[in-house]
Amino acid sequence: MPLPEANSVWPPRRWAPELAEIAVDDAWYSGDPKRLAAVYQGQARRRDGRRRLWGRDRASTPDRRESRLHIPMPADVARRSAGLLMGEPPRVTVQNSALQARLDELLGPRAERTLLEAAEVSAALGGVYLVAAWDAEIGPRPLLTTVHHDAALPEARYGHLVALTCWEELERRGSTVLRRLERHERGRIEHALYEGTADNIGRQVPLTEHPTTAAVVDSLGPSGAIETGIPALTAAYWPNIGPNRSHRGSPLGRSDLQGPARDMCDALDEVWSSWMRDIRLARARLIVPAGYLRNRGPGHGASFDDDQEIWSTLDIPPTDTGAGITMSQFAIRVAExxxxxxxxxxQIVEAAGYSPSTFGLDGGPPVTATETLARGHDSMVTRRAKISYASPAVADIVEAMLQLDRALGWSRLTPERPVVAFGAAVAPDAQTQAQTLSLLGQAQAVSTETKVRMVNPEWDADAVAAEVARIRVETGQAVPDPVPDFVS
Incomplete structure (x- = not known):
């Protein structure tokens, strides 16, 4: 999809169903009751015919206090998904040691935070785009940035991203909307500025009309676009997981809450709203006769002082039991x-593909890492599936960053396609690992080198060899053969 034609519908109608669903996911992820109510306005009933909590119209009763309570379960699912996937930053490696040193410099703590945030947004909205950028004022290196799922339109062929159009709303003046569009293709990046309306792209205006786009004017080449000088695309798509059940055949991934999980989140909010209503109704209230009220004077009504300790004698028949002070207090249905x-x-956790133990729903904490993995089997399966989607995207964008680093003159090293390895979700239990190594050693099933690699999977070949040599010296295995070779 090239840059849009003037006065065309925006976003394009082709993507309207997917973007509408992403807007629902975004409302749940934000946890903002006003956004949830806006999204579900006019959808008071679910598919099963029951009333939807966040679709009920409260505009007709403006004086009524908002009693609906939102439980941030969708945000919690996204956060735990990111923690499960990125508990340890992925290890990105290349063969060349000098290139590895430069790569470690490019992927420092800032890039690690970017990937962690991307993992959470991807779980919540169904995907995220990784984009390589650069700014000489920030520093002589490519930068890893993200574009969220609802701010870009991909072009894919055979499951591979071939182009990406990102957009950003810069200003809104009345009905006029100013948008910046950025289109990534192989070897080039186009920038454009459009002045239109909320649902129309409008006309293209010079980039100098806004400071954000004016900054890129000096970088444009003869073709009117930024020539990257590399064969790779400067963007990669990281789908959360597939397939997209609501839109089969769509290149977009699905969120963790796609499908009935959203209705269950709505039901969870209704349960908690009812629970809080019970608490409000259960507050102790005193019902007193009108004679017990103190007149505050004309126009000021009357009040009852519940702290007063001494009361004047009133002419009340002793048999009139209903004329005294009565306390009203309802029960709170806590257990129900x-x-x-x-x-x-x-149900929400299982529908999202995770084990209940990941959310602390299966009793006390496990003692060992083995027990953790056993209880969290579904979570581990989902994690492995998500890694298969994340790894190619990270490798694609890092390779593009290395190519940009050389093309922009900041490095003379030959780029390589990196290998991306995600760390373990659960740190191995030292006691269990020691017992495993001991049993394997007794069975003479593994070598000392293999044992060292099992204990220190992040070590390179030189570090492993040095450790093996030290072990052999300490255990006496390095002693030379006392019997000389037979010389014939």
Whole structure:
């Protein structure tokens, strides 16, 4: 899709269903009750015919206090998904040691934070785009940035991203909307500025009309675009997981809450709203006769002082039991609400592909890493699936960054395609690992080198060899053969 024609519908109608669903995911992820109500306005009923909590119209009763309560379960699912995937930053390696040193410099703590945030957004919205950028004022190196799922339109062929159009709303003046568009193709990046309306791209205006786009004017080549000088695309798509069940055949990934999980989140909010309503109604209230009220004077009404300790004698018949002070206090259905809430949370977690133990729903904490992995089997399966989607995207963008680093003159090293390895989700238990190595050693099933690699998977070949040599010296295995070779 090239840059849009003037006065065309924006976003394009082709992507309207996917973008509408991403808007729903975004509302749940944000946790903002106003955004949830706006998204579901006019959708008071679910597919099963039941009323939807966040679709009920409250505009007709403006004086009514908002009693609906949102539980941030969608955001919690996205956060835990990112933690499960990125508990340890992925290790990105190349063969050339000098290039590896430069790569470690490019992928420092800032890039690690970017990937962690990208993992959370991808889980919440269904995907995220990784984009390579550069700014000489920031420093002589390519930068890793992200574009969220609802701010870009991809072009894919045979499952591979071939172009990407990103957009950003810069200004909104009345009905006029100013948008910046950025299109990534192989070898070039186009920039454009459009002045239109909320649903129309409008006309293209000079880049100098806004400071954000004016900054790139000096970087444009003869073709009117920025020539990157590299064969790779300066963008990569990181889908959360596939397939997209709501839009089969779509190149976009699906969020962790796609499908009935959203309705279950709505039901969870309804349970908690009911629970809080019970608490409000259960506040102790005193019902007193009108004679107990103190007149505050004309126009000021009357009040009852519940702290007053001494009361004047009133002419009340002793048999009139209904004329005294009566306390009203309703019961709070704690057990019923908690059981309903726990059941819904479990269903939401399982629908998202995770084990209940990942969310602390299966009793006490496990003692060993082996028990953790056993309880979290579904979470580990989902994690492995997500890694298969994340690894190619990270490798693509890092390779593009290395190519840009050389093309822009900041490095003379020959770029390589990196290998991306995600760390373990659960740190291995030292006692269990020691027992495993001991049993393997007794069975003479592994070498000393293999044992060292199992204990230190992040070590390179030189470090492993040095450790093996030290072990052999300490255990006496390095002693030379006392029997000289037979010389014939």
């Amino acid at each position: 609400h908690k059981a309903s809430s726990d059941a819904l949370v479990r």
